[in-house]
Amino acid sequence: MSNPVLENIRTRRVIREMTDEPVDPHHLEQILEAARWSPTGGNQRPNRFVVIDDPELQRLIRLVAPGMFQHAPILILICVDFAIFHHQLDPEDDPLYPIDVGKAAQTMALAAHSLGLSTGPVTSFNKAAVKKILNLPEQVIPCLFLCVGHKAPQTQFAMRGAQRIRWQDLCYRNRYETWDR
């Protein structure tokens, strides 16, 4: 891979050990602005972003987030405001919002990586408890925390995959024909 965008995509890793060095507020704003440019299904823009920099709130969130190994200086919670879907029968029937959340998360992760910051997504958290801790309105559903900070120098805890995967292992042509054939 040769251009800086592709290189950025390839070199971003999920980081679970961070230092307590603060995140430059200007960088944080650039990451949030990047999320604003992330596309959404039907251009409905249901994502809401809550930045949590209060250490006590972060502590409480970690208590109910078994999947959060990071002690990150900044947490960005991506929520979905279900009030946006008021004209639809049930957004769960054909849900586009998880795709919107995923696109925003990856957009922010790549933006952060390009600024020399590290990120880790966390969805293993207790939604009901987080709603209470962060005083979220009833119709606002917490979906994904993006931990943002600086990578710690020590070895990172990363789940080893069962096997190494090449892109060709995941891709098919036309009528589900394997790529390597």
Add this chain to the structure above:
Amino acid sequence: MAKSSEKRLLSEDQAVELIALFLSSARLLISEPPAYGPLRLLTATERLSAMILDDASPTTKKLLQVCIDRIPHTYTLANEVKEYAAAMDELCDALGQCLVDRAKLQGGS
């Protein structure tokens, strides 16, 4: 009930922290990959070990230190059943030794 001769090792805040971890995990694990179940139990073990390390007896301390030292590496093996089982067997061996030492069992070869 704890025997009255044994001192308390956990504060109320620490107990609530563990309850939060257990309840949150019990809710989440319904829809998470099966390998996450053992991970959550290991997280709880690691946290509890760190909470009581300073005040535990020397015998228990040995086990707690093994948990604190080994569990972070064990996490990384969750997708590799054989290596994970071997790492867990080492932890369980330390556990068995701690139980034997605490019960002051005699004899055997």
